[in-house]
Amino acid sequence: MKPIDFEKRRKTVMAQIGLGNIGLIPSAPDRTRNRDVDYPFRQDSDFYYLTGFNESSALAVFIPGREQGEYILFCREFDEKKKLWEGSHSGLEGAITHYLADDSFPIDDLNDILPGMLENKHKVFYPMGRDSELDHNLLEWINHLKKQSRNCVNAPGELVSLEHILHEMRLFKTTAELKLMRKAAQISAKAHIRAMKNCKAGMYEYQVEAEIIHELMQSGLRAVAYPSIVAGGKNACTLHYVKNESKLRKNDLLLIDAGGECEHYAADITRTFPISGKFSVAQKQLYQLVLDVQLAAIEQIKPGIVWNDIHQLSIRMMTTGLIKLGLLKGDRDSLIEDEKYKEFYMHRLGHWLGMDVHDVGDYKIEEEWRVLEKGMVLTIEPGVYVQPDCETVVAKWRGIGIRIEDDILVTQHGYEVLSVDVPKTIEEIETLMQEN
Ligand code: GLY
Ligand code: MN
Ligand code: MN
Numbered sequence: 001m002k003p004i005d006f007e008k009r010r011k012t013v014m015a016q017i018g019l020g021n022i023g024l025i026p027s028a029p030d031r032t033r034n035r036d037v038d039y040p041f042r043q044d045s046d047f048y049y050l051t052g053f054n055e056s057s058a059l060a061v062f063i064p065g066r067e068q069g070e071y072i073l074f075c076r077e078f079d080e081k082k083k084l085w086e087g088s089h090s091g092l093e094g095a096i097t098h099y100l101a102d103d104s105f106p107i108d109d110l111n112d113i114l115p116g117m118l119e120n121k122h123k124v125f126y127p128m129g130r131d132s133e134l135d136h137n138l139l140e141w142i143n144h145l146k147k148q149s150r151n152c153v154n155a156p157g158e159l160v161s162l163e164h165i166l167h168e169m170r171l172f173k174t175t176a177e178l179k180l181m182r183k184a185a186q187i188s189a190k191a192h193i194r195a196m197k198n199c200k201a202g203m204y205e206y207q208v209e210a211e212i213i214h215e216l217m218q219s220g221l222r223a224v225a226y227p228s229i230v231a232g233g234k235n236a237c238t239l240h241y242v243k244n245e246s247k248l249r250k251n252d253l254l255l256i257d258a259g260g261e262c263e264h265y266a267a268d269i270t271r272t273f274p275i276s277g278k279f280s281v282a283q284k285q286l287y288q289l290v291l292d293v294q295l296a297a298i299e300q301i302k303p304g305i306v307w308n309d310i311h312q313l314s315i316r317m318m319t320t321g322l323i324k325l326g327l328l329k330g331d332r333d334s335l336i337e338d339e340k341y342k343e344f345y346m347h348r349l350g351h352w353l354g355m356d357v358h359d360v361g362d363y364k365i366e367e368e369w370r371v372l373e374k375g376m377v378l379t380i381e382p383g384v385y386v387q388p389d390c391e392t393v394v395a396k397w398r399g400i401g402i403r404i405e406d407d408i409l410v411t412q413h414g415y416e417v418l419s420v421d422v423p424k425t426i427e428e429i430e431t432l433m434q435e436n
Pocket of ligand 2: 268351379381405
């Protein structure tokens with residue numbers, strides 16, 4: 001992504017904020033892990049989307065029509081001592097030369113400078129409730145201005161969510177964004193293949209996780225987009241299992257939900273495969289059901305399709321399949337109406353994907369489910385999870401958890417599977433695993 005790409009986005013946002021108003025967006029903070037140690041810094045996605053600036057302690061300000069420049073970046077001043085300990089950082093000059101800010105000020109001077117920028121503005125657009133310090137300061141600054149009304153200074157009268165504007169923009173991916181998402185998906189696919197090839201009974205789940213991280217980093221992605229789920233056997237029935245600490249057993253399946261992040265864009269891929277390299281009959285039957293649902297759902301994707309219709313299709317197919325296999329008993333429509341399928345398929349079919357793994361963007365517009373449009377990226381990830389203590393099914397199904405997840409771009413006439421490189425038919429998986 002080039003500085004000019006961020007500038008284009010700022011111009012779009014600026015136009016929506018409008019003359020006479022102001023927009024504010026804070027960076028992510030540093031977060032302490034334990035004494036003197038921080039978690040690896042991850043910039044706030046909205047802030048990065050508009051600035052490309054990858055430091056904490058920063059605030060971007062947008063003032064359409066401001067004579068001295070519309071885009072102001074408050075950030076840390078360049079500090080030689082800090083450079084010695086932590087490496088180079090942008091400083092006020094860098095904010096202008098590298099990040100195309102029109103003006104930059106020290107973040108330490110925010111309290112002195114920002115109230116002046118709020119003077120006589122009507123609306124303040126900002127992400128309400130995200131940064132409690134900003135929430136607090138903003139109200140203080142506004143109160144301060146109100147007290148000056150005798151000097152013909154007006155305080156802003158409206159606080160408006162900036163997210164609404166930004167998140168609608170982020171929902172539609174540009175060519176430059178898609179390039180990063182393809183790269184994230186392709187490298188994550190390699191990581192899944194490496195994990196499949198190297199997985200053996202007796203290993204610990206975290207050792208398979210290490211194979212994933214190894215491939216992501218060797219291929220140039222510095223971070224996972226979310227903590228990897230590496231869940232052997234019944235651990236896969238815990239949807240957000242991230243302990244990854246059990247030993248793999250040869251007759252179990254292994255569910256891996258993992259994806260890397262490429263310049264702040266995520267991949268989110270799940271595969272489930274037999275640790276031995278060969279599916280048992282019961283595993284095969286359930287796996288094929290989930291795969292059939294996933295393929296049918298993906299096949300639906302094109303502009304104009306209602307997002308929730310695909311979810312409903314997945315429920316109908318899953319329920320029919322579970323009846324056929326004997327996990328559910330009764331009439332399909334009643335089982336759906338009574339939500340009995342939720343015992344085995346309890347999450348939604350997918351979600352938007354982008355800078356955040358569960359990306360931003362409304363799923364409904366004025367109570368109506370959204371229609372898919374070109375440039376949206378979503379996951380399709382049906383799953384079946386039979387809890388180990390489920391007494392309503394015969395023993396062979398218990399403790400099986402299967403999810404298959406791919407990342408799909410809505411194209412002009414259909415779809416593109418960004419994560420297409422990871423094997424997912426039974427035959428492909430068994431062939432790959434037996435190559436060892
Ligand atoms: N990895 C989280 C999800 O699939 O939604
Ligand atoms: Mn997902
Ligand atoms: Mn996932």
